Amino acid sequence: MFEIVVVPPGADELSEQMGTKFKFWYQDEVYGKTLFKQGRPGTGENWAEKLACEFAELLGIPHAHYELAQWQGRDGVIRHGVICPSVVPDGARLIHGNELVGGKVTVANADEKVNNYALRNHLATRVFQFLHQAADIIMPPQAYQPIEGVHSPLGVFIGYLLFDALIANQDRHSENWALVRTSEGFYC
Known part of the structure; x- marks a missing residue:
């Protein structure tokens, strides 16, 4: 039902330290500065973030945009998560x-x-x-x-x-x- 965005290999050059999950920033061709956030397996975190985004959109609530995503790490393991374009404009x-x-x-x-x-x-x-x-x-x-x-x-x-x-x-x-x-x- 929802597209799964493939994050380019080697995109993990700027790690994000906030939070408990593995995440990094990269430059996406479509979205610009974008965060990849890996979900914990078996928790439903990825689809929950995507659905929350879609519900917020339907209700007219301002929100961050999420897409389901996967990324193959340098170790060859495919990691599932979400991407979220930055909500912070340049210079802000x-x-x-x-x-x-x-x-x-x-x-x-x-x-x-x-x-x-x-x-x-x-x-x-x-x-x-x-x-x-x-x-x-x-x-x-x-x-x-x-x-x-x-x-x-x-x-x-x-x-x-x-x-x-x-x-x-x-x-x-x-x-x-x-x-x-x-x-x-x-x-x-």
């Missing part, structure tokens, strides 16, 4: 949620408990507070056609959370949302 910078919210927003509850292994900074209330406070300087995603009633960065983010609930996405952590900073300003 991606600023992840952990950079935006961590330590910059006041804690809603002074008695907030600390997890034994990590401070839990990525709370919905902190993200909501940040997006509400910065609403005057953050523009909607470029090429976004607003859905009736959804015009603010906070509204767009809440739409992502509702979409996550709809598709049972459990991966909306602080490195899976971001703002794009361009010379014109910030985009959610």
Whole structure:
């Protein structure tokens, strides 16, 4: 049903360090700067990302574009994954949620408990507070056609959370949302 893009051999010249999966950037003839991300075998991660992309498109939700892909590594093993063209224009910078919210927003509850292994900074209330406070300087995603009633960065983010609930996405952590900073300003 969906095309499987074949990533050229030897394309793995610029590895991506964020996240837990093997991934790298390469220059795709069709999409330009593109990320190949290998899925873990037997998990359905690849088709889940592709279907989430297709559902978001149908619902008019701004999203990254995904295609199913395969790549033959230097060891001769064929790896299955997805590709995702960069959403960051040339000269712009991606600023992840952990950079935006961590330590910059006041804690809603002074008695907030600390997890034994990590401070839990990525709370919905902190993200909501940040997006509400910065609403005057953050523009909607470029090429976004607003859905009736959804015009603010906070509204767009809440739409992502509702979409996550709809598709049972459990991966909306602080490195899976971001703002794009361009010379014109910030985009959610």
